Amino acid sequence: MAPGTVRTLDETALVRACREGRTVRARDGGRLVVEARLVRELCRRGREEIDPRGLTVEGARITGDLDLSGMEVPFPLRFTGCTFDRPVDLDGADLHLLALDGCAVPGLRANGLRVRRDLDLSRSRVTGDLQTTASTSRSAAVWLCESEIGGRLLCLDTVVESSDRAIQADRMRVGGTVRLLHGFEARGGLRLLGVQVAGSLDLTGARLTHPDRGLALDLGDAQIGGSVFLIDDQTGRRPLVRGCVNLGNARISGRLLIRHAAFEPAEMIRGAGYASGRDGGDAISAPGLFVGGELSVEGECGIGGGVDLAMGSFGAIRIHRGSSFTVGGGRALDLTNAELRSGLLIEAGTAVEGTLRLAGARIRGDLVVRGTRWSRPEKDTLIAAQGVVVDGVVDLRDVETDGGKVRFRSATLGDLLDAHGARLRNPGGEALALQQALVRGPVLLGGGFAAEGRVTLNRCAVEGRLDCDGGTFAGGLDAVSAAVRSGMRLRWAEIPPRVDLTGASTTVLSDDPARWPRDSAISGFVYDRFDGAWDWRARRDWLRAIVPFDAGPYEQAARVFRQHGRPVEAENLLIEQRRQARKVFPPGGRSPRRWIRNARDLLYGLTVGYGYRPGRVLWMLGALLALVGVMTMIPAVQQTLRATDPRGNVYAVDGRLVTVDDVSAPGDGTATAARRGARPGPCGDGQVRCFDPLFYTVDTVIPLVSLGQRATWYPETRSSAGRWVSASLNVAGLLGWLLSTVVVLSFARLARPA
Incomplete structure (x- = not known):
């Protein structure tokens, strides 16, 4: 020819x-x-x-x-390099095998088709806008609704083009694999809603370039017995998806692997089902997705849209180095109420613009986002993990955030939370929030950790230690009512602007007392011991520097010193507490009553150290005894002292009879008359008690006992010297009574249990 x-x-x-x-x-x-x-x-x-x-x-x-x-065609049909003038109609046909290899086909109608072996469209170009009874409003180049393929569906290097949908294959059943790979390109939506594939779905090198109203690939409710691959091929051809991939409520028994893929956003679409209440330009919309194995994003994947995996169940999720998510102001990865039977790993170097949502998720392994970079969050939260349950480690080491917070409110975290070297930047807001969280291990916020924003641990329960050694808290640290079982290490690199530990509790407080901010609130802060040197003066300066004054922290520090065998240091702190309390003026200002109270308080402090130093009174009482004793031994003072016997006779200290009363005292038959001016024997011949300077001093100064000296001998007040001695002894008696009372009360207070 x-x-x-x-x-x-x-x-x-x-x-x-x-x-x-x-x-x-x-x-x-x-x-x-x-x-x-x-x-x-x-x-x-x-x-x-x-x-x-x-x-x-x-x-x-x-x-x-x-x-x-x-x-029903019982033998294979193979067309290679053929050109069809008209669409091929296979609706309801029963074929053994059909291969359209390298053909040009203006459309394929195959709804209800049954192929016992393979349906091969490799290297073909299928175009058209066919309509069928399966959908009266939409058109497609290839119709495979409710078809059944016993072997494989092969589309290697196939191009399917339509102004509407490229392929519509709702509820298609495939006994083998679906291979849409290498040069496969769908210029139109690819709808595989509710398909059942016994093998894998392979999209290696595939390109989905003209989405159907924003939806590039619809695998909603699909069941894949193997794995799903969206990866680059051996020649380096990278898969490209313009628009959204829908995997809502799909089930993948194997793994979902995405490698070197590019997702480009298309028009905004409205979600369906679980996501019907939100609008978004998701790259992958997969609420309720089940993946039996691992969901892995590898290589240089650029995902220009959100990945919605809410309510899903996964073996593990791994996002490898080099991947990037670009959803500024939106949700980059949504795992709300999802279950991960292993862990979530986002490798160092991954850049995310958007928010990671983990609210209500259950992660049975580790949560690792070490070395990742986060920015441009949805609202103000970069990692939203309210109520998340993580059985393993939460690794935030070297994480960098900009413009949002990392939030673990009401979360339950397993072995530890490690944020060494993390740099969290959210000026004016929260940088890290752990309110009401339960951490079953330590919380490590040191070793280069830097937060430009508040770090909040209010009502957080930490079963390990809280380690802030070497950390920087530029926005302050709030841990109101936090409970830390294994101690707090608060040796921060820079003094934070404020620290609030109101109502917090721990076992060991390890800190540098000189490196606390003045704006510290530690009312109700309870701890059992200090770590390091027990210097009460350092603790005194620490408490004294905190404004406003609060008595409770002094009592707590004193209790710790006393419980560890340091009662003197404890008392010193309590004395300082009273001193500082005296300096605090009420809202009414300096009233006279306030001045009186301060004066009394000052006297109480100087004398007995507010009851904690009763030994000071003993020294003062001894000094008063010595002073009075010396005074009573001075001859000039003794010359003013007089004693009167029952008859009214008055005697001087040396026994001289000063006056004589001629009338005998009634009933005193032993008394003898004496002439005026006569000198009887010492002590008036036994008529009065002998004067003893020592016992007279004790009897005057200490009113708790009576030795009869003060009652017998008294200063005469006719002379100025006598009046001076009388006044001095009365003052000494009042001072002695006051000092003795203070001593008794102070020792009584010390005898009470602490």
Whole structure:
């Protein structure tokens, strides 16, 4: 046949070739035309009339309508390099095998098709906007709704183009794998809603470039028995998705692997089902997705949209180095109420613009985001993990955030939370929030940790230690009512502007007392011991520097000193507490009553150290005794002292009778009359008690005992010297009574249990 010659194949030649198992092709460079009606007539023949290899047509033009709808074809049909003038109609057909390899097809209707082996569209170009009864409002180039393919669906290097949907294959069932790979390109939406694939879905190198109203690939409610691959091929061709991939409520028994893929945002779409209440430009919308294995994002994946995995269940999620999420002001990765049977790993170097949502998620392994970079959050939260449960480690080491907070409110965290080297920047707001969280291990916020924003641990329960050694808290630290079981290490690198530990409790307080901010609130802060040197003066300066004054922290520090065998240091702190309390003025200002109270308090402090230093009174009492004793031994003082016997006779200290009363005292028969001026024996011949300076001093100064000296001997007040001695002794008696009372009360207070 001469080159360029067109030959039309007749029915006899077609049947002969099929009986002999030969390929029908043009010879000698000519062109072959096969009428579609001949193919249909051939397909109506029985199995015994056709070679088991079936019909193979190569390089032919198929004219007319190839309508095999409803037909049962028991032998393979293979078309290689053929051009079809009209769409191929296979609705309801039952085929053994169909291969359209390298063909140009203006559309394929195959709803309800049954293929016992493979359906192969490799290297073909399928175009068209066909409509069927499966959808009266939408068109597609390929219709495979409710079809059943016993083997594989192969689309290697296939291009499917439509102004609406490229492929619509709702509820399709495939016994093998679906391979849409290498040069496969869908220029239109790819709808595989509710498909059942026994094997894997392979999209290696695939490109989905013209989404259907923002939806590039719809796998909602799909069931994949193997894995799903969206990866680059051996030539380096990277998969490209323009628009959203929907995996809502899909089930993947194997793994979901995304590698070197690019997701470009399309128009905003409105979610369906679980996500119906939100609008978004998600790259992957997969609420309720189940993945039996691992969801892995590898290589240089650029995801320009959110990944919605809310309510899903996964073996593990791993996002490897080099990946990036760009959803500024939106949700980059949403794992709300999801379950991870292993862990969540986002490798160092991953950059995320958007928010990671973990609210209500359950992670049975580790949560690792070490070395990642986060910015441009949804609202003001970069990692929103309210109520998350993590059985393993939470690794935030070397994390960098900008413009949002990391929030673990009401979370339950496992082994530890490690944020060494993290740099969290959210000026004017919260940088790290652990309110009402339960951490079953330590919380490590030191070793280069820096927060430009508040760090909040209010009502947080930490079963390990809180380690802030070497950390920087530029926005302050709040731990109101926090409970830390294994101690607090608060040796921060820079003094924070404020610290609030109101109502907090711990076992060991390890800190530098000189490096606390003045704006510290530690009322109700309870701890059992200090770590390091027990310097009460350092603790005194620490408490004294905190404004406003609060008595409770002094009592707590004193209690710790006393419980560890340091009662003197404890008392020193309590004395300082009273001193500082005296300096605090009430709202009414400096009233006279306030001045009186301060004066009394000052006296109490100077004398007995507010009851904690009763020894001071003993020294003062001893000094008063010595002073009075010396005074009573001075002859001039003794000359003013007088004693009166029962008869009224007055005697001087030396026994001299000063006055004589001639009238005897009633009933005193032993008394003898004496002449005025006579000198009886010492002590008035036994008529009065002898004067003793020592006992007279004790009897004057200490009113708790009576030795009879003060009652017997008294200063005469006719002379100025006598009046001075009388006044001095009365003052000494009052002072002695006051000091003795203070001593008794002070020792009584010390005798009470602490």
